[in-house]
Amino acid sequence: MTINNYEILPIKSPDDLVRVRQATRALAIQLGFSLVEQTKMVTAASELARNTMTFGGGGTLRLETLLDNGRKGLRLTFEDHGPGIPDIDLAMTDAYTSGNGLGLGLGGAKRLVNEFEISSRVGEGTRVSITRWK
């Protein structure tokens, strides 16, 4: 698998959420994603970026376009150095909420993409990576 190009965006303010959605949309269009595929990826990005901002105290998003055996993909990696998630399994359930959301951020985002990876350490931070293939 090759990474064709990447860019990094900060996630600190609600304005950054708007920029995250726009950058994700632009790359999804560039990769030839259908309108529904674009919408799912942008929505997942919006959910996760809000988690990074609200629960992680801010962080970064790395956007990468991938090429794997002729298959094109978009990978987004959200990283923060916030408090971390003590129980990831619990956090993935739809009913769970630790802030002012519906508690759908993680579980919901996972359903909108093809691949979902999460790693978190209490006191160190959280990293969530999602990939959608064309």
Add this chain to the structure above:
Amino acid sequence: MERIPILRMGEFLLVTIQVDMHDRLAQALQDDLAERVVKDSAQGVLIDISSMEIVDSFMGRMIGTIAMICATLDAQTVVVGMRPAVAITLVELGIALEGVRTALNVDKGMELLVASRGKRSMA
């Protein structure tokens, strides 16, 4: 600060969300609408989201809260113009928009509000 305009159409209020929904903008809309429903004695609120390219759980929750506030103030809320891709994504995300009535477009939403107002005045 930027605000989403609220238009008066007879007994109803019409809100057209035409910008990429900013979190603070969403909160301001909630406050402004509650105030206008009371000030204009509005019977119903139409929220046109046909320009919204995505609705995430925060925005979905905001729409649900607006509908609840308006219902508490005796005004009905109808969300109109949801794009098909947004509907598909919302369902997969697990957001049902419970308690929020929807219609395909502003005209149909208006019909719904007029019909439910008729029912109420007969009761």
